[in-house]
Amino acid sequence: MKTEHKEKMKKRRRNLKLTVAYDGTNYHGFQRQNKCVAVQNVLEEVLPSIFGDSIEIAAAGRTDAGVHARGQVINFFSDGMIPLENIPRAANRLLPKDIVVTDAQVVDRDFSALHSAKRKKYIYKLHHNKIPDPFLRRYSWHYEYSLQLEPMQEALSQLVGKHDFSAFRAAGGAPGSPVRTLYEASCQKKGDIFTFCFWGNGFLYHMVRNIIGTVVKVGNGKISPAEFAEIVQSRDRNKAGKTAPAAGLTLWQVYY
Amino acid sequence: MKTEHKEKMKKRRRNLKLTVAYDGTNYHGFQRQNKCVAVQNVLEEVLPSIFGDSIEIAAAGRTDAGVHARGQVINFFSDGMIPLENIPRAANRLLPKDIVVTDAQVVDRDFSALHSAKRKKYIYKLHHNKIPDPFLRRYSWHYEYSLQLEPMQEALSQLVGKHDFSAFRAAGGAPGSPVRTLYEASCQKKGDIFTFCFWGNGFLYHMVRNIIGTVVKVGNGKISPAEFAEIVQSRDRNKAGKTAPAAGLTLWQVYY
The missing domain is CATH 3.30.70.660 (Pseudouridine synthase I, catalytic domain, C-terminal subdomain)
Incomplete structure (x- = not known):
């Protein structure tokens, strides 16, 4: 079932790789939390409004509460049509000021921010x-x-x-x-x-x-x-x- | 009456000059406010517990909401006996981390952080x-x-x-x-x-x-x-x- 869902995601139009910088002071780490706000919660709430579909993020590293990132990398599959060069500006207009998308790339279908990290x-x-x-x-x-x-x-x-x-x-x-x-x-x-x-x-x-x-x-x-x-x-x-x-x-x- | 009060203050043991650095992001400026928190509110709340008497601060400059300081200077008269060299550490232990006392001096009775600034x-x-x-x-x-x-x-x-x-x-x-x-x-x-x-x-x-x-x-x-x-x-x-x-x-x- 999970594999099926993943395969469905992979059929979406683009695999997007975003570089994200954040001041981690006010977040309970990167990884999604239920009872408190992590960086992933914010990204998964904000990015769908740019791409028009739900977003499931994979990230290079799970930073802890209070830890910062200059070059966190995430990827997700999306059918959204927004031009690549507009993504950072569109995202940063909606994100709180302590989370910034610094770069966006289209990558190969088999790229994973987590598993491809060397x-x-x-x-x-x-x-x-x-x-x-x-x-x-x-x-x-x-x-x-x-x-x-x-x-x-x-x-x-x-x-x-x-x-x-x-x-x-x-x-x-x-x-x-x-x-x-x-x-x-x-x-x-x-x-x-x-x-x-x-x-x-x-x-x-x-x-x-x-x-x-x-x-x-x-x-x-x-x-x-x-x-x-x-x-x-x-x-x-x-x-x-x-x-x-x-x-x-x-x-x-x-x-x- | 105001002059009388000032003269009474001036009879206290020491005129103290403190240098204060602060990240002004979370404060409504330096000058004391009634309805919100300014840096002066915090200092006048914390310093009495070190000096043992009430404190009335004069400051070199009234920075606005969100403005920072590396070298704000304040002075006040106090009978408190705490040794000069212990003041920064004692104050910083009690102050929030975005306000720091970086230096303390005993100065002449006629020194005013506000009026003596050149x-x-x-x-x-x-x-x-x-x-x-x-x-x-x-x-x-x-x-x-x-x-x-x-x-x-x-x-x-x-x-x-x-x-x-x-x-x-x-x-x-x-x-x-x-x-x-x-x-x-x-x-x-x-x-x-x-x-x-x-x-x-x-x-x-x-x-x-x-x-x-x-x-x-x-x-x-x-x-x-x-x-x-x-x-x-x-x-x-x-x-x-x-x-x-x-x-x-x-x-x-x-x-x-």
């Missing part, structure tokens, strides 16, 4: 200062304790490559292999902003925020880069640090 | 792009039409010096001389962000936003820099452009 990039921002900044509070973790860049860079470099990331996997995530490949795990500092970049073939539930919560212990001198490596090898979530706040995290880009 | 700097940000940005929407004017930097720079340079700014004065502002001196009126562009800087000995009600609304007509090619100068000389508010959106404006710094 790599993803996440950026995490930390504001390192005794005094908070009201303009950064929605988009960074405000951290006021001692924090050294170099030990964090050393710890993160050990994550590059293919690893079992069980130590950073949240309870409650989907089952499946905990092995992922990271192409980049880095940290740069500019003024009082630390920017962490993670680029990989996939990410476990809470993986980036759990890595951040642990690597900050390295930056703070509580554990050494070698102990960080031991935590990874232990595959024991209880040995790693706390989950870092959602506000600092942004799904930056999805690669197909 | 110069102020305002920054206005405009995001020039067909597509809005959900992370800039609270802090900039999203402008999607043609916009040239050089004509705006030429127009603004004519504002430097001592001028009658009646053409940019909002109805409803306080009476008094419309003459102000600007030391800087400039515009720079980085990527798709235009940053306007105004530095002067004082500003009329809505003056910066009215200048922006007019100079953008120059950037858009609707009027020339020479016609901009004629509008200034006309001293006629009806000849100038619309008031630019509040979100782009930040009270950057106050000089004493």
Whole structure:
């Protein structure tokens, strides 16, 4: 029955791929919720009025409550005739200002925003200062304790490559292999902003925020880069640090 | 009676000067309101619990609803004994996250945040792009039409010096001389962000936003820099452009 429905959807005129940016502060994550408002609820409410048919969205990544996106990717099948180049403007006129469609493409019938994704990039921002900044509070973790860049860079470099990331996997995530490949795990500092970049073939539930919560212990001198490596090898979530706040995290880009 | 009250206040132990940064998006301006929440309402509610006495704030500038501040300055007299260096942390623990005390000083008894201010700097940000940005929407004017930097720079340079700014004065502002001196009126562009800087000995009600609304007509090619100068000389508010959106404006710094 479900397959039948999917096949029916696939007979629609176009498979549309939209890139979506959002300030996640006021949403309960991306994935549709019944009792609270997620980004998907808003998109599935607004897009039908542009396309003229009901919309069922598949998305590249399920961002959590408070997590942001610059390059979330969604796709759906539609018979709607609106010219491609008019889609972002038409959507943005109806969407709340914290959700923006930045691009629209027609893609192959077998493209899936979720299943076709090959790599993803996440950026995490930390504001390192005794005094908070009201303009950064929605988009960074405000951290006021001692924090050294170099030990964090050393710890993160050990994550590059293919690893079992069980130590950073949240309870409650989907089952499946905990092995992922990271192409980049880095940290740069500019003024009082630390920017962490993670680029990989996939990410476990809470993986980036759990890595951040642990690597900050390295930056703070509580554990050494070698102990960080031991935590990874232990595959024991209880040995790693706390989950870092959602506000600092942004799904930056999805690669197909 | 009012003078008597002021004299009584002045007998308190310290005259305190606080620097305050705030994201003005959710406030009805700085100045205390009865029916809605202004930044001053919040400060006058929170600060007494730190100082132990009632607080009456004087502020350098009354920012409008939706306008931000990095360097708003307030002062008040208090008998409270809290050590100076503990004030920002104690205040920020109690304040909502969009209002931050960034600095505290003890100042001379005759210092007034309002009357002692010699110069102020305002920054206005405009995001020039067909597509809005959900992370800039609270802090900039999203402008999607043609916009040239050089004509705006030429127009603004004519504002430097001592001028009658009646053409940019909002109805409803306080009476008094419309003459102000600007030391800087400039515009720079980085990527798709235009940053306007105004530095002067004082500003009329809505003056910066009215200048922006007019100079953008120059950037858009609707009027020339020479016609901009004629509008200034006309001293006629009806000849100038619309008031630019509040979100782009930040009270950057106050000089004493």
